[in-house]
Amino acid sequence: MTRGTGRGPSPAAPRSVDVAQLAGVSQKTVSRVFNDEPYVSADVRRRVLAAAEQLGYRRNNAARALVSGRTRSIGVVTLGTALYGPASLLMGVERVVRDLGYALRVVNTMEGDPSGIAGAVDSLLDQGVDGIVISEPIDEGDGEGEGATLRVDVPVLVLGAPPPFTAPTVLTAGGRADLMACRATQHLLDLGHATVHHLAGPQRWYAARDRLEGWQATLRAQGRTVPPVVEGDWSAASGYRAGRELADDGDLTAVFAANDDMAIGLIRALAESGRRVPQDISVVGFDDIPVAAYVSPPLTTVRQPFESVAQEGLKRLVHAIESPEAEPLPLSDPPVDLVIRASTAPPPDPEDPGSASHYTVLPLPAAGPGRPS
Known part of the structure:
Protein backbone atom coordinates (compact mmCIF):
# COMPACT_ATOMS: atom_id res chain seq x y z
CA MET A 1 0.00 0.00 0.00
CA THR A 2 1.25 3.48 -0.86
CA ARG A 3 1.07 6.10 1.87
CA GLY A 4 -0.37 9.44 0.66
CA THR A 5 1.39 12.72 1.27
CA GLY A 6 -1.66 14.95 1.22
CA ARG A 7 -0.08 17.03 -1.49
CA GLY A 8 -2.07 15.82 -4.45
CA PRO A 9 -0.91 13.68 -7.37
CA SER A 10 2.83 13.54 -8.19
CA PRO A 11 3.84 15.41 -11.30
CA ALA A 12 4.63 13.33 -14.36
CA ALA A 13 8.29 12.62 -15.05
CA PRO A 14 9.80 15.06 -17.55
CA ARG A 15 10.05 13.87 -21.14
CA SER A 16 12.47 14.65 -23.93
CA VAL A 17 9.81 16.91 -25.49
CA ASP A 18 9.85 19.00 -22.29
CA VAL A 19 13.63 19.31 -22.52
CA ALA A 20 13.34 20.36 -26.16
CA GLN A 21 10.75 23.03 -25.35
CA LEU A 22 12.80 24.50 -22.50
CA ALA A 23 16.02 24.49 -24.54
CA GLY A 24 14.30 25.92 -27.63
CA VAL A 25 15.31 23.05 -29.90
CA SER A 26 13.63 20.14 -31.64
CA GLN A 27 13.09 16.76 -29.97
CA LYS A 28 15.43 15.25 -32.57
CA THR A 29 18.18 17.60 -31.43
CA VAL A 30 17.70 16.45 -27.83
CA SER A 31 18.07 12.87 -29.03
CA ARG A 32 21.25 13.76 -30.89
CA VAL A 33 22.76 15.36 -27.81
CA PHE A 34 22.07 12.38 -25.58
CA ASN A 35 23.27 9.93 -28.22
CA ASP A 36 26.55 11.89 -28.56
CA GLU A 37 25.94 12.33 -32.29
CA PRO A 38 27.95 14.81 -34.35
CA TYR A 39 26.69 18.03 -35.97
CA VAL A 40 25.45 19.55 -32.71
CA SER A 41 27.02 22.88 -31.77
CA ALA A 42 28.62 23.32 -28.36
CA ASP A 43 26.08 26.02 -27.48
CA VAL A 44 23.09 23.84 -28.36
CA ARG A 45 24.58 20.88 -26.47
CA ARG A 46 25.09 23.10 -23.42
CA ARG A 47 21.49 24.39 -23.54
CA VAL A 48 20.03 20.90 -23.84
CA LEU A 49 22.08 19.52 -20.96
CA ALA A 50 21.24 22.53 -18.78
CA ALA A 51 17.51 22.11 -19.54
CA ALA A 52 17.69 18.39 -18.75
CA GLU A 53 19.39 19.10 -15.43
CA GLN A 54 16.87 21.80 -14.55
CA LEU A 55 13.92 19.48 -15.26
CA GLY A 56 15.53 16.40 -13.68
CA TYR A 57 15.21 14.54 -16.98
CA ARG A 58 16.63 11.01 -17.21
CA ARG A 59 16.91 9.07 -20.42
CA ASN A 60 14.74 5.99 -20.80
CA ASN A 61 17.54 3.54 -21.44
CA ALA A 62 15.22 0.58 -21.82
CA ALA A 63 13.36 2.26 -24.67
CA ARG A 64 16.62 3.43 -26.17
CA ALA A 65 17.96 -0.13 -26.11
CA LEU A 66 14.91 -1.36 -28.02
CA VAL A 67 15.54 1.18 -30.77
CA SER A 68 19.34 0.94 -31.00
CA GLY A 69 19.84 -2.71 -30.09
CA ARG A 70 22.36 -1.61 -27.43
CA THR A 71 22.02 -1.22 -23.68
CA ARG A 72 25.02 1.11 -23.29
CA SER A 73 26.38 -1.18 -20.62
CA ILE A 74 29.73 -2.92 -20.33
CA GLY A 75 30.33 -6.03 -18.26
CA VAL A 76 33.50 -6.74 -16.32
CA VAL A 77 34.70 -10.16 -15.22
CA THR A 78 37.22 -9.80 -12.41
CA LEU A 79 38.70 -12.03 -9.75
CA GLY A 80 37.04 -11.40 -6.41
CA THR A 81 40.04 -10.13 -4.49
CA ALA A 82 41.19 -7.16 -2.44
CA LEU A 83 44.72 -7.37 -3.89
CA TYR A 84 45.98 -3.92 -4.83
CA GLY A 85 46.63 -4.59 -8.53
CA PRO A 86 43.30 -6.14 -9.59
CA ALA A 87 41.33 -3.78 -7.32
CA SER A 88 43.09 -0.70 -8.71
CA LEU A 89 42.53 -1.87 -12.27
CA LEU A 90 38.83 -2.41 -11.59
CA MET A 91 38.53 1.09 -10.12
CA GLY A 92 40.21 2.53 -13.21
CA VAL A 93 37.83 0.61 -15.48
CA GLU A 94 34.81 1.83 -13.51
CA ARG A 95 35.84 5.48 -13.81
CA VAL A 96 36.49 5.26 -17.53
CA VAL A 97 33.29 3.33 -18.30
CA ARG A 98 31.17 5.98 -16.60
CA ASP A 99 33.10 8.83 -18.21
CA LEU A 100 32.30 7.26 -21.59
CA GLY A 101 28.57 7.29 -20.78
CA TYR A 102 28.11 3.56 -20.20
CA ALA A 103 26.72 1.62 -17.25
CA LEU A 104 28.91 -0.96 -15.56
CA ARG A 105 28.01 -4.56 -14.71
CA VAL A 106 30.57 -6.41 -12.57
CA VAL A 107 30.74 -10.15 -11.91
CA ASN A 108 33.40 -11.44 -9.53
CA THR A 109 34.90 -14.89 -9.90
CA MET A 110 36.71 -16.78 -7.17
CA GLU A 111 39.68 -19.14 -7.33
CA GLY A 112 38.28 -22.65 -7.33
CA ASP A 113 34.84 -21.57 -8.59
CA PRO A 114 33.73 -24.39 -10.94
CA SER A 115 31.83 -22.00 -13.21
CA GLY A 116 34.72 -19.50 -13.30
CA ILE A 117 35.06 -17.08 -16.18
CA ALA A 118 32.60 -18.98 -18.37
CA GLY A 119 29.82 -18.62 -15.81
CA ALA A 120 30.58 -14.94 -15.29
CA VAL A 121 30.53 -14.25 -19.03
CA ASP A 122 27.21 -16.08 -19.41
CA SER A 123 25.73 -13.98 -16.61
CA LEU A 124 26.79 -10.75 -18.30
CA LEU A 125 25.49 -11.85 -21.69
CA ASP A 126 22.14 -12.64 -20.06
CA GLN A 127 22.07 -9.00 -18.90
CA GLY A 128 22.48 -7.81 -22.51
CA VAL A 129 25.82 -6.02 -22.15
CA ASP A 130 27.30 -4.46 -25.30
CA GLY A 131 30.86 -5.51 -24.52
CA ILE A 132 32.86 -7.44 -21.93
CA VAL A 133 36.12 -6.71 -20.11
CA ILE A 134 38.02 -9.69 -18.71
CA SER A 135 40.37 -8.30 -16.07
CA GLU A 136 43.42 -10.19 -14.73
CA PRO A 137 42.21 -13.72 -15.52
CA ILE A 138 43.90 -16.74 -13.96
CA ASP A 139 44.52 -20.17 -15.44
CA GLU A 140 41.46 -22.21 -14.51
CA GLY A 141 42.76 -25.58 -15.68
CA ASP A 142 44.18 -27.44 -18.63
CA GLY A 143 41.62 -26.06 -21.13
CA GLU A 144 40.24 -29.50 -21.95
CA GLY A 145 36.69 -30.73 -21.86
CA GLU A 146 33.28 -29.42 -22.77
CA GLY A 147 32.90 -25.67 -22.66
CA ALA A 148 36.65 -24.99 -22.56
CA THR A 149 36.33 -22.43 -25.36
CA LEU A 150 34.11 -19.47 -24.53
CA ARG A 151 31.90 -18.22 -27.35
CA VAL A 152 30.99 -14.58 -26.99
CA ASP A 153 28.87 -12.57 -29.44
CA VAL A 154 29.98 -9.10 -28.30
CA PRO A 155 33.39 -7.37 -28.44
CA VAL A 156 35.79 -8.41 -25.68
CA LEU A 157 38.67 -6.53 -24.07
CA VAL A 158 41.24 -8.57 -22.16
CA LEU A 159 43.41 -6.89 -19.55
CA GLY A 160 46.03 -9.59 -19.13
CA ALA A 161 46.53 -12.95 -20.84
CA PRO A 162 43.24 -14.22 -22.27
CA PRO A 163 41.56 -17.57 -21.61
CA PRO A 164 40.53 -19.45 -24.76
CA PHE A 165 37.42 -17.97 -26.39
CA THR A 166 36.00 -16.70 -29.65
CA ALA A 167 34.34 -13.31 -30.17
CA PRO A 168 33.58 -10.91 -33.05
CA THR A 169 36.38 -8.64 -31.82
CA VAL A 170 39.07 -9.47 -29.28
CA LEU A 171 41.10 -6.53 -28.01
CA THR A 172 43.95 -6.39 -25.54
CA ALA A 173 45.47 -3.78 -23.28
CA GLY A 174 47.85 -4.16 -20.43
CA GLY A 175 50.97 -3.07 -18.70
CA ARG A 176 53.29 -5.66 -20.30
CA THR A 300 62.07 0.56 -4.95
CA THR A 301 59.24 -0.76 -7.13
CA VAL A 302 57.59 -0.82 -10.54
CA ARG A 303 54.57 1.47 -10.79
CA GLN A 304 51.75 -0.05 -12.82
CA PRO A 305 49.85 2.36 -15.14
CA PHE A 306 46.38 1.18 -14.13
CA GLU A 307 44.61 4.38 -15.18
CA SER A 308 46.21 4.63 -18.63
CA VAL A 309 45.64 0.92 -19.31
CA ALA A 310 41.95 1.27 -18.43
CA GLN A 311 41.61 4.48 -20.45
CA GLU A 312 43.16 3.09 -23.62
CA GLY A 313 41.53 -0.32 -23.37
CA LEU A 314 38.00 0.99 -22.79
CA LYS A 315 38.27 3.53 -25.62
CA ARG A 316 39.22 0.67 -27.93
CA LEU A 317 36.30 -1.43 -26.69
CA VAL A 318 33.72 1.35 -27.04
CA HIS A 319 35.03 2.08 -30.54
CA ALA A 320 34.50 -1.59 -31.44
CA ILE A 321 30.97 -1.50 -29.98
CA GLU A 322 29.88 1.68 -31.73
CA SER A 323 31.79 1.20 -35.02
CA PRO A 324 31.90 -2.57 -35.54
CA GLU A 325 32.95 -2.27 -39.19
CA ALA A 326 35.84 0.10 -38.51
CA GLU A 327 39.46 -0.85 -37.93
CA PRO A 328 40.40 -1.19 -34.23
CA LEU A 329 42.04 1.80 -32.63
CA PRO A 330 45.84 1.41 -32.42
CA LEU A 331 47.41 0.07 -29.23
CA SER A 332 50.39 1.77 -27.64
CA ASP A 333 52.82 0.38 -25.08
CA PRO A 334 52.30 1.97 -21.66
CA PRO A 335 55.31 3.53 -19.94
CA VAL A 336 57.49 1.40 -17.67
CA ASP A 337 57.90 3.51 -14.55
CA LEU A 338 60.54 2.26 -12.10
CA VAL A 339 60.33 4.21 -8.84
CA ILE A 340 63.80 4.11 -7.28
CA ARG A 341 63.87 4.45 -3.49
CA ALA A 342 66.20 3.34 -0.70
CA SER A 343 65.79 -0.47 -0.87
CA THR A 344 68.35 -0.89 -3.68
CA ALA A 345 72.10 -0.21 -3.75
CA PRO A 346 75.30 -1.70 -5.20
CA PRO A 347 76.27 -5.09 -3.74
CA PRO A 348 78.70 -5.24 -0.83
CA ASP A 349 82.41 -5.50 -1.69
CA PRO A 350 83.78 -8.85 -0.45
CA GLU A 351 87.36 -7.47 -0.57
CA ASP A 352 86.55 -4.68 1.86
CA PRO A 353 86.88 -5.79 5.51
CA GLY A 354 84.38 -3.10 6.47
CA SER A 355 81.96 -4.08 3.78
CA ALA A 356 78.36 -4.92 4.53
CA SER A 357 79.02 -8.41 3.14
CA HIS A 358 80.64 -9.33 6.47
CA TYR A 359 77.41 -10.00 8.31
CA THR A 360 76.36 -12.31 11.08
CA VAL A 361 73.25 -14.34 10.43
CA LEU A 362 70.99 -14.17 13.45
CA PRO A 363 68.61 -17.02 14.25
CA LEU A 364 65.12 -16.14 13.15
CA PRO A 365 62.54 -16.10 15.95
CA ALA A 366 60.07 -18.92 15.90
CA ALA A 367 56.59 -18.18 14.64
CA GLY A 368 54.14 -17.39 17.38
CA PRO A 369 51.25 -15.14 18.36
CA GLY A 370 51.53 -11.83 16.56
CA ARG A 371 54.40 -13.05 14.37
CA PRO A 372 54.11 -14.31 10.77
CA SER A 373 54.59 -18.03 10.33
Whole structure:
Protein backbone atom coordinates (compact mmCIF):
# COMPACT_ATOMS: atom_id res chain seq x y z
CA MET A 1 0.00 0.00 0.00
CA THR A 2 1.25 3.48 -0.86
CA ARG A 3 1.07 6.10 1.87
CA GLY A 4 -0.37 9.44 0.66
CA THR A 5 1.39 12.72 1.27
CA GLY A 6 -1.66 14.95 1.22
CA ARG A 7 -0.08 17.03 -1.49
CA GLY A 8 -2.07 15.82 -4.45
CA PRO A 9 -0.91 13.68 -7.37
CA SER A 10 2.83 13.54 -8.19
CA PRO A 11 3.84 15.41 -11.30
CA ALA A 12 4.63 13.33 -14.36
CA ALA A 13 8.29 12.62 -15.05
CA PRO A 14 9.80 15.06 -17.55
CA ARG A 15 10.05 13.87 -21.14
CA SER A 16 12.47 14.65 -23.93
CA VAL A 17 9.81 16.91 -25.49
CA ASP A 18 9.85 19.00 -22.29
CA VAL A 19 13.63 19.31 -22.52
CA ALA A 20 13.34 20.36 -26.16
CA GLN A 21 10.75 23.03 -25.35
CA LEU A 22 12.80 24.50 -22.50
CA ALA A 23 16.02 24.49 -24.54
CA GLY A 24 14.30 25.92 -27.63
CA VAL A 25 15.31 23.05 -29.90
CA SER A 26 13.63 20.14 -31.64
CA GLN A 27 13.09 16.76 -29.97
CA LYS A 28 15.43 15.25 -32.57
CA THR A 29 18.18 17.60 -31.43
CA VAL A 30 17.70 16.45 -27.83
CA SER A 31 18.07 12.87 -29.03
CA ARG A 32 21.25 13.76 -30.89
CA VAL A 33 22.76 15.36 -27.81
CA PHE A 34 22.07 12.38 -25.58
CA ASN A 35 23.27 9.93 -28.22
CA ASP A 36 26.55 11.89 -28.56
CA GLU A 37 25.94 12.33 -32.29
CA PRO A 38 27.95 14.81 -34.35
CA TYR A 39 26.69 18.03 -35.97
CA VAL A 40 25.45 19.55 -32.71
CA SER A 41 27.02 22.88 -31.77
CA ALA A 42 28.62 23.32 -28.36
CA ASP A 43 26.08 26.02 -27.48
CA VAL A 44 23.09 23.84 -28.36
CA ARG A 45 24.58 20.88 -26.47
CA ARG A 46 25.09 23.10 -23.42
CA ARG A 47 21.49 24.39 -23.54
CA VAL A 48 20.03 20.90 -23.84
CA LEU A 49 22.08 19.52 -20.96
CA ALA A 50 21.24 22.53 -18.78
CA ALA A 51 17.51 22.11 -19.54
CA ALA A 52 17.69 18.39 -18.75
CA GLU A 53 19.39 19.10 -15.43
CA GLN A 54 16.87 21.80 -14.55
CA LEU A 55 13.92 19.48 -15.26
CA GLY A 56 15.53 16.40 -13.68
CA TYR A 57 15.21 14.54 -16.98
CA ARG A 58 16.63 11.01 -17.21
CA ARG A 59 16.91 9.07 -20.42
CA ASN A 60 14.74 5.99 -20.80
CA ASN A 61 17.54 3.54 -21.44
CA ALA A 62 15.22 0.58 -21.82
CA ALA A 63 13.36 2.26 -24.67
CA ARG A 64 16.62 3.43 -26.17
CA ALA A 65 17.96 -0.13 -26.11
CA LEU A 66 14.91 -1.36 -28.02
CA VAL A 67 15.54 1.18 -30.77
CA SER A 68 19.34 0.94 -31.00
CA GLY A 69 19.84 -2.71 -30.09
CA ARG A 70 22.36 -1.61 -27.43
CA THR A 71 22.02 -1.22 -23.68
CA ARG A 72 25.02 1.11 -23.29
CA SER A 73 26.38 -1.18 -20.62
CA ILE A 74 29.73 -2.92 -20.33
CA GLY A 75 30.33 -6.03 -18.26
CA VAL A 76 33.50 -6.74 -16.32
CA VAL A 77 34.70 -10.16 -15.22
CA THR A 78 37.22 -9.80 -12.41
CA LEU A 79 38.70 -12.03 -9.75
CA GLY A 80 37.04 -11.40 -6.41
CA THR A 81 40.04 -10.13 -4.49
CA ALA A 82 41.19 -7.16 -2.44
CA LEU A 83 44.72 -7.37 -3.89
CA TYR A 84 45.98 -3.92 -4.83
CA GLY A 85 46.63 -4.59 -8.53
CA PRO A 86 43.30 -6.14 -9.59
CA ALA A 87 41.33 -3.78 -7.32
CA SER A 88 43.09 -0.70 -8.71
CA LEU A 89 42.53 -1.87 -12.27
CA LEU A 90 38.83 -2.41 -11.59
CA MET A 91 38.53 1.09 -10.12
CA GLY A 92 40.21 2.53 -13.21
CA VAL A 93 37.83 0.61 -15.48
CA GLU A 94 34.81 1.83 -13.51
CA ARG A 95 35.84 5.48 -13.81
CA VAL A 96 36.49 5.26 -17.53
CA VAL A 97 33.29 3.33 -18.30
CA ARG A 98 31.17 5.98 -16.60
CA ASP A 99 33.10 8.83 -18.21
CA LEU A 100 32.30 7.26 -21.59
CA GLY A 101 28.57 7.29 -20.78
CA TYR A 102 28.11 3.56 -20.20
CA ALA A 103 26.72 1.62 -17.25
CA LEU A 104 28.91 -0.96 -15.56
CA ARG A 105 28.01 -4.56 -14.71
CA VAL A 106 30.57 -6.41 -12.57
CA VAL A 107 30.74 -10.15 -11.91
CA ASN A 108 33.40 -11.44 -9.53
CA THR A 109 34.90 -14.89 -9.90
CA MET A 110 36.71 -16.78 -7.17
CA GLU A 111 39.68 -19.14 -7.33
CA GLY A 112 38.28 -22.65 -7.33
CA ASP A 113 34.84 -21.57 -8.59
CA PRO A 114 33.73 -24.39 -10.94
CA SER A 115 31.83 -22.00 -13.21
CA GLY A 116 34.72 -19.50 -13.30
CA ILE A 117 35.06 -17.08 -16.18
CA ALA A 118 32.60 -18.98 -18.37
CA GLY A 119 29.82 -18.62 -15.81
CA ALA A 120 30.58 -14.94 -15.29
CA VAL A 121 30.53 -14.25 -19.03
CA ASP A 122 27.21 -16.08 -19.41
CA SER A 123 25.73 -13.98 -16.61
CA LEU A 124 26.79 -10.75 -18.30
CA LEU A 125 25.49 -11.85 -21.69
CA ASP A 126 22.14 -12.64 -20.06
CA GLN A 127 22.07 -9.00 -18.90
CA GLY A 128 22.48 -7.81 -22.51
CA VAL A 129 25.82 -6.02 -22.15
CA ASP A 130 27.30 -4.46 -25.30
CA GLY A 131 30.86 -5.51 -24.52
CA ILE A 132 32.86 -7.44 -21.93
CA VAL A 133 36.12 -6.71 -20.11
CA ILE A 134 38.02 -9.69 -18.71
CA SER A 135 40.37 -8.30 -16.07
CA GLU A 136 43.42 -10.19 -14.73
CA PRO A 137 42.21 -13.72 -15.52
CA ILE A 138 43.90 -16.74 -13.96
CA ASP A 139 44.52 -20.17 -15.44
CA GLU A 140 41.46 -22.21 -14.51
CA GLY A 141 42.76 -25.58 -15.68
CA ASP A 142 44.18 -27.44 -18.63
CA GLY A 143 41.62 -26.06 -21.13
CA GLU A 144 40.24 -29.50 -21.95
CA GLY A 145 36.69 -30.73 -21.86
CA GLU A 146 33.28 -29.42 -22.77
CA GLY A 147 32.90 -25.67 -22.66
CA ALA A 148 36.65 -24.99 -22.56
CA THR A 149 36.33 -22.43 -25.36
CA LEU A 150 34.11 -19.47 -24.53
CA ARG A 151 31.90 -18.22 -27.35
CA VAL A 152 30.99 -14.58 -26.99
CA ASP A 153 28.87 -12.57 -29.44
CA VAL A 154 29.98 -9.10 -28.30
CA PRO A 155 33.39 -7.37 -28.44
CA VAL A 156 35.79 -8.41 -25.68
CA LEU A 157 38.67 -6.53 -24.07
CA VAL A 158 41.24 -8.57 -22.16
CA LEU A 159 43.41 -6.89 -19.55
CA GLY A 160 46.03 -9.59 -19.13
CA ALA A 161 46.53 -12.95 -20.84
CA PRO A 162 43.24 -14.22 -22.27
CA PRO A 163 41.56 -17.57 -21.61
CA PRO A 164 40.53 -19.45 -24.76
CA PHE A 165 37.42 -17.97 -26.39
CA THR A 166 36.00 -16.70 -29.65
CA ALA A 167 34.34 -13.31 -30.17
CA PRO A 168 33.58 -10.91 -33.05
CA THR A 169 36.38 -8.64 -31.82
CA VAL A 170 39.07 -9.47 -29.28
CA LEU A 171 41.10 -6.53 -28.01
CA THR A 172 43.95 -6.39 -25.54
CA ALA A 173 45.47 -3.78 -23.28
CA GLY A 174 47.85 -4.16 -20.43
CA GLY A 175 50.97 -3.07 -18.70
CA ARG A 176 53.29 -5.66 -20.30
CA ALA A 177 54.35 -7.14 -16.99
CA ASP A 178 57.21 -8.99 -18.68
CA LEU A 179 58.79 -5.71 -19.82
CA MET A 180 58.31 -4.23 -16.36
CA ALA A 181 59.99 -7.25 -14.79
CA CYS A 182 62.88 -6.83 -17.25
CA ARG A 183 63.28 -3.23 -16.13
CA ALA A 184 63.29 -4.16 -12.44
CA THR A 185 65.83 -6.96 -12.98
CA GLN A 186 68.03 -4.78 -15.18
CA HIS A 187 68.10 -2.07 -12.51
CA LEU A 188 69.62 -4.53 -10.05
CA LEU A 189 72.15 -5.83 -12.60
CA ASP A 190 73.13 -2.26 -13.48
CA LEU A 191 73.92 -1.67 -9.80
CA GLY A 192 76.53 -4.44 -10.06
CA HIS A 193 74.73 -7.50 -8.69
CA ALA A 194 75.98 -10.74 -10.26
CA THR A 195 72.47 -12.15 -10.46
CA VAL A 196 68.98 -11.55 -9.10
CA HIS A 197 66.74 -13.95 -7.18
CA HIS A 198 62.98 -13.92 -7.79
CA LEU A 199 60.13 -14.17 -5.30
CA ALA A 200 57.33 -15.14 -7.69
CA GLY A 201 53.58 -14.86 -7.43
CA PRO A 202 51.29 -17.91 -7.70
CA GLN A 203 51.78 -19.38 -11.15
CA ARG A 204 48.07 -19.85 -11.83
CA TRP A 205 48.10 -16.09 -12.41
CA TYR A 206 49.14 -15.08 -15.91
CA ALA A 207 50.50 -11.83 -14.43
CA ALA A 208 52.83 -13.82 -12.16
CA ARG A 209 54.03 -15.90 -15.11
CA ASP A 210 54.75 -12.75 -17.13
CA ARG A 211 56.88 -11.30 -14.33
CA LEU A 212 58.80 -14.53 -13.93
CA GLU A 213 59.41 -14.78 -17.67
CA GLY A 214 60.66 -11.18 -17.85
CA TRP A 215 63.08 -11.83 -14.97
CA GLN A 216 64.36 -15.05 -16.55
CA ALA A 217 64.76 -13.49 -20.00
CA THR A 218 66.82 -10.60 -18.65
CA LEU A 219 69.24 -12.87 -16.77
CA ARG A 220 69.63 -15.29 -19.69
CA ALA A 221 70.17 -12.50 -22.22
CA GLN A 222 73.20 -11.38 -20.19
CA GLY A 223 74.56 -14.82 -19.42
CA ARG A 224 73.78 -14.60 -15.72
CA THR A 225 72.94 -17.51 -13.43
CA VAL A 226 69.19 -18.05 -13.05
CA PRO A 227 68.61 -18.95 -9.37
CA PRO A 228 65.80 -21.26 -8.24
CA VAL A 229 62.45 -19.52 -7.93
CA VAL A 230 60.69 -19.15 -4.59
CA GLU A 231 56.90 -18.90 -5.03
CA GLY A 232 54.60 -16.92 -2.77
CA ASP A 233 50.87 -16.23 -2.80
CA TRP A 234 50.97 -12.40 -3.13
CA SER A 235 50.70 -11.91 0.67
CA ALA A 236 53.23 -10.28 3.00
CA ALA A 237 53.13 -13.47 5.08
CA SER A 238 54.34 -15.53 2.12
CA GLY A 239 57.09 -12.96 1.52
CA TYR A 240 58.13 -13.34 5.15
CA ARG A 241 58.30 -17.12 4.79
CA ALA A 242 60.41 -16.71 1.65
CA GLY A 243 62.73 -14.37 3.54
CA ARG A 244 63.24 -17.00 6.22
CA GLU A 245 64.16 -19.46 3.46
CA LEU A 246 66.50 -17.09 1.59
CA ALA A 247 68.24 -15.51 4.59
CA ASP A 248 70.79 -18.31 4.93
CA ASP A 249 72.01 -17.96 1.31
CA GLY A 250 75.36 -16.21 1.68
CA ASP A 251 75.51 -15.46 -2.07
CA LEU A 252 72.18 -13.63 -2.10
CA THR A 253 72.56 -9.90 -2.85
CA ALA A 254 69.41 -8.96 -4.82
CA VAL A 255 65.75 -10.01 -4.99
CA PHE A 256 62.98 -8.99 -7.36
CA ALA A 257 59.59 -9.67 -5.75
CA ALA A 258 56.50 -10.04 -7.93
CA ASN A 259 54.50 -7.61 -5.77
CA ASP A 260 55.11 -5.08 -3.01
CA ASP A 261 53.33 -6.98 -0.23
CA MET A 262 55.65 -9.96 -0.63
CA ALA A 263 58.65 -7.61 -0.85
CA ILE A 264 57.69 -6.00 2.48
CA GLY A 265 57.33 -9.38 4.19
CA LEU A 266 60.66 -10.46 2.71
CA ILE A 267 62.45 -7.37 4.03
CA ARG A 268 61.16 -7.98 7.55
CA ALA A 269 62.44 -11.58 7.57
CA LEU A 270 65.83 -10.49 6.21
CA ALA A 271 66.12 -7.80 8.87
CA GLU A 272 65.31 -10.27 11.64
CA SER A 273 68.08 -12.54 10.31
CA GLY A 274 70.68 -9.77 10.41
CA ARG A 275 70.69 -9.14 6.65
CA ARG A 276 70.33 -5.42 6.04
CA VAL A 277 68.44 -3.88 3.12
CA PRO A 278 70.00 -2.45 0.99
CA GLN A 279 73.52 -2.73 2.50
CA ASP A 280 73.57 -6.54 2.24
CA ILE A 281 70.60 -7.30 -0.02
CA SER A 282 68.72 -5.07 -2.47
CA VAL A 283 64.98 -5.60 -2.94
CA VAL A 284 62.65 -4.43 -5.74
CA GLY A 285 58.88 -4.82 -5.60
CA PHE A 286 56.06 -4.44 -8.10
CA ASP A 287 52.86 -2.29 -8.08
CA ASP A 288 53.90 0.77 -6.00
CA ILE A 289 51.20 0.31 -3.37
CA PRO A 290 50.56 3.46 -1.30
CA VAL A 291 52.56 2.22 1.71
CA ALA A 292 55.66 1.37 -0.38
CA ALA A 293 57.08 4.87 0.06
CA TYR A 294 56.73 4.73 3.86
CA VAL A 295 58.13 1.34 4.86
CA SER A 296 61.69 1.06 6.16
CA PRO A 297 63.56 1.30 3.91
CA PRO A 298 61.27 2.92 1.32
CA LEU A 299 60.73 0.35 -1.40
CA THR A 300 62.07 0.56 -4.95
CA THR A 301 59.24 -0.76 -7.13
CA VAL A 302 57.59 -0.82 -10.54
CA ARG A 303 54.57 1.47 -10.79
CA GLN A 304 51.75 -0.05 -12.82
CA PRO A 305 49.85 2.36 -15.14
CA PHE A 306 46.38 1.18 -14.13
CA GLU A 307 44.61 4.38 -15.18
CA SER A 308 46.21 4.63 -18.63
CA VAL A 309 45.64 0.92 -19.31
CA ALA A 310 41.95 1.27 -18.43
CA GLN A 311 41.61 4.48 -20.45
CA GLU A 312 43.16 3.09 -23.62
CA GLY A 313 41.53 -0.32 -23.37
CA LEU A 314 38.00 0.99 -22.79
CA LYS A 315 38.27 3.53 -25.62
CA ARG A 316 39.22 0.67 -27.93
CA LEU A 317 36.30 -1.43 -26.69
CA VAL A 318 33.72 1.35 -27.04
CA HIS A 319 35.03 2.08 -30.54
CA ALA A 320 34.50 -1.59 -31.44
CA ILE A 321 30.97 -1.50 -29.98
CA GLU A 322 29.88 1.68 -31.73
CA SER A 323 31.79 1.20 -35.02
CA PRO A 324 31.90 -2.57 -35.54
CA GLU A 325 32.95 -2.27 -39.19
CA ALA A 326 35.84 0.10 -38.51
CA GLU A 327 39.46 -0.85 -37.93
CA PRO A 328 40.40 -1.19 -34.23
CA LEU A 329 42.04 1.80 -32.63
CA PRO A 330 45.84 1.41 -32.42
CA LEU A 331 47.41 0.07 -29.23
CA SER A 332 50.39 1.77 -27.64
CA ASP A 333 52.82 0.38 -25.08
CA PRO A 334 52.30 1.97 -21.66
CA PRO A 335 55.31 3.53 -19.94
CA VAL A 336 57.49 1.40 -17.67
CA ASP A 337 57.90 3.51 -14.55
CA LEU A 338 60.54 2.26 -12.10
CA VAL A 339 60.33 4.21 -8.84
CA ILE A 340 63.80 4.11 -7.28
CA ARG A 341 63.87 4.45 -3.49
CA ALA A 342 66.20 3.34 -0.70
CA SER A 343 65.79 -0.47 -0.87
CA THR A 344 68.35 -0.89 -3.68
CA ALA A 345 72.10 -0.21 -3.75
CA PRO A 346 75.30 -1.70 -5.20
CA PRO A 347 76.27 -5.09 -3.74
CA PRO A 348 78.70 -5.24 -0.83
CA ASP A 349 82.41 -5.50 -1.69
CA PRO A 350 83.78 -8.85 -0.45
CA GLU A 351 87.36 -7.47 -0.57
CA ASP A 352 86.55 -4.68 1.86
CA PRO A 353 86.88 -5.79 5.51
CA GLY A 354 84.38 -3.10 6.47
CA SER A 355 81.96 -4.08 3.78
CA ALA A 356 78.36 -4.92 4.53
CA SER A 357 79.02 -8.41 3.14
CA HIS A 358 80.64 -9.33 6.47
CA TYR A 359 77.41 -10.00 8.31
CA THR A 360 76.36 -12.31 11.08
CA VAL A 361 73.25 -14.34 10.43
CA LEU A 362 70.99 -14.17 13.45
CA PRO A 363 68.61 -17.02 14.25
CA LEU A 364 65.12 -16.14 13.15
CA PRO A 365 62.54 -16.10 15.95
CA ALA A 366 60.07 -18.92 15.90
CA ALA A 367 56.59 -18.18 14.64
CA GLY A 368 54.14 -17.39 17.38
CA PRO A 369 51.25 -15.14 18.36
CA GLY A 370 51.53 -11.83 16.56
CA ARG A 371 54.40 -13.05 14.37
CA PRO A 372 54.11 -14.31 10.77
CA SER A 373 54.59 -18.03 10.33
